[in-house]
Each structure stands twice: as structure tokens, then as C-alpha cells.
Amino acid sequence: MPVWEPEKERMSRDELEQLQLERLQATLNRVYRNVSFYRRRFKEIDFRPEDDLTELKDLERLPYTTSQDVSDSYPYDMFAVPLREVVRVHSSSGTMANPRVVGYTRQDLRTWSGLVARILSAGGVTQDDVIQVLFAYGLLTGGLGIHYGAERIGASVLPTSVGRTERQIKIMQDFRTTVLASTPSYCLVIADKMAELKFDPKKLSLKYCICAGEPWTESMRGEIEERLFVKATDNYGISEVMGPGVAGECLEGRSGMHLQEDHFYAEIIDPASGRVLSPGEEGELVVTTLTKEAFPVIRYRTGDVCRIIDEPCPCGRTFRKISRILERCDNVVVIKGINIIPERIGDVLEQIKGERPLYQIVAVRHAHRDRLEIWVEVTERFFYDKMLEQRALVDIMSKTVTNHFGITPRVKLVERGSLERENGKVKLFVDRRNMKS
16 A cells, blocks of 8 residues: 655654654753743753753653643643644543643644544555545544545545434445544444445445544454455544544554654553553553644653554554554543543532432443443432432433533433442442453
8 A cells, every 4th residue: 555655654763763852852842941831840850851852762751741731731721832823722522620622733734634644545545535534523633633634635525424324324325435434333333224224335335444533352343344345444543642643554564553653752651650661561652742833742641551563564664553552541431432531420410419429430332332321329319209300310410411521321320239349439430341352
């Protein structure tokens, strides 16, 4: 398959490391001058970027940036440029007290679209393709991120967003869609709907699925490919770093995602100790941006567990790979591409009656659809004798959570003492999706 920027994606490791060092020095100087958060952090350890960064390993002296740091800076405190230079703003789902807000300059958007073009090209997309974008459009980065990268390649873009599955299938047929950009679970929902409609997927023009946005398995990849007659690739992005385009699989290898190392410097650390691990060891992915103007982040802890794969790839790209995301090492739960912190669900439920109920977040998968359930133990305060009043309370809980998180849960009232417990305490999250293999 064609490489979008071969002179960059196939540069020598020596050349790449020199470029990383130069860009890292420029980034650290920029945040030291323009971001009070980082200036304060650097001064606390007596670190002066101009003098103290002479090799890439010197980055390990700096403290980590966390999602809480970004949330606490809401909305613009960590921006490195004046707001007048910010032409786009995105934010994460509101998993904390404040959502994590990121900004982009015009140059950031050009960089972003180019990096998405890289991962789409690696997944088989060319200017001759028709790509149907099934990610949500809005403050989350998925829909628009893929959209502009596809346009950069010259592909025809169908911005259908997510939902209305039967209509999606009709559009695939009528517009001769060749590429789907989607969460893997929604690809299987589409396959289920085709089976229900007795529609033969061989009638479609589909060739590739660009999958991202949620954890998935090799068995899911096999099912997608078998049922939709496509090749499916894994891709990785995170809003605080940029969005989609951070890393992606190539069709030739499909054994890990090429990290765009000329724009991002990656480390793998022990989540508990913070110690930097060697390539091949599993740990938490930490990313430093090298070219972001509006919102650079230094040693950002993603919470995603993977490993760095330092092996040659048959595609000829020299960028190292990261493995499939194995799990989270923090308390963030990913459901339908939305990050949720279980404790925040409790904060929202507490607002309803001024008391925090005993609750449990349960992720389930039914017919390839991930669903969020909230099980709430019945108490005198959260129970009514009248069935209508009980249903009204459940409806209020569901609507309140939907308004805060953008995902509609199923709220179930359960008997006192029935929630799963660990060491005498209610487990805040139970995953019943069977994500193994």
C-alpha cells in the first residue's frame, strides 16, 4: 500500500531521533514561556529547557501531566497561544468535574489532517475511495478528525455520523462506500442488521474498515472481516494529545500501530511507580507532543496499557509500533467511545436527592452493542411504594446521567445487599462484556 509521506515515515532512526530532540527542545521552551502550569513545574525541579535538555533521555527528569491536571486547567489555562490564534476547540466527554478542553491553531489542523492521512493511507485509503465516517461529529475529536484527514487524501467523504443503522446500510449501497471509519462494535452492529434484513454484504463495495474508539479483540477483527468482507485495521488517538492519527496499523503488518514518532514521543511506564520501562514491557503509555502549538502536553499519562514494539515492519515504515491497547490502568471506563469515571456517576446521582446512593456501573454487550447500566440499591430514601413514582425516579436518574455524559444508561433498582462487593465495599464498576481473546 502507498505510504503518505515516505520521506518522513521511512526516515532513519538517527535522523528521527535528532528531529525529535530539536522539536522537543522547541516545545519545552514554548511551554516554559507561555504555560504557567509547566513553568511552575519546571521551576520546582530547577529545570531550564535551554540548558538541561541535551538528549531525549533528559525528558525523564520532568514530572508527568495527568488528566486531572488538564481538567483543573479548564477551559484555557494550559493553552500555549492566545485564544485569538485558536481556530478550533474540542473537548473530551465530561468524566471529571470539568471536561478536558484542547485547542488547535491553523497549523495544528494542517498537522492533524496530515497525520490522519497517514494512518488512513496505511489502512488502504486512497483518493479513489468513498469513506463513510461513522464516528460522532461534535466536541469529541473522532468524526471531524477522520473527516479532514480523508479529505486531505482526496477521498470522497460521507459524514453520516453514528446511528440509524438501516439508513447507513442504504447509504453504503447507494453511494458505493468502500471504507468504513467506525468503532469495531458498530461494525458488528451493521453486520447484524444486514443479517436481519437478509441483505448480502457482497453487494456492497466495501474493502476496508478503519476501527478505533474502544477496546477490541482479534476475534472481533476476524468476525468483522468475515461478515463484511473487508480488511480491518486498529488505530489509536486521544483528544488531549491530538485526536485520531496518533498511531495506526498498516495493512502489510497488522501487528501493532505505527506511532507517528516525528510528532509524538512515547514512553511506557510502570503505572504504580512511574518507572520508565524498556521496549516490549507492558505498561502505561505516556506521550509528549513535539509539534502541537495551541495545546502541547509534556509526558501525558494516557491511562492506556500497551507495549512498544521495536521491530522492523514489512511496510518499510521506520516508526516504532505500539501494541493493541490491552486495558486501562486508571479508573476510566470506555463505553461506546466515551470515557466515564464511575465516581462521577455517583456525583451526578447525588444531585438528584442530596444523598449518594449505593450504585454500581455495569458494562454489558448485547448483540455487539455496548451498553451502560447503573444498578442502584433500594433504600428508604431511594424507594417508593408507588410504582409510578419509582419509575419517575429511574427516569430522572437516566436523563440526568445522559445530560452530563452524552450516553443513555439503563437504570435498574436492585435489592439491598445485591451489588457485587470486594472486601466489603461495593465495586463501582463491573465489566460483563467478555473482552478476552
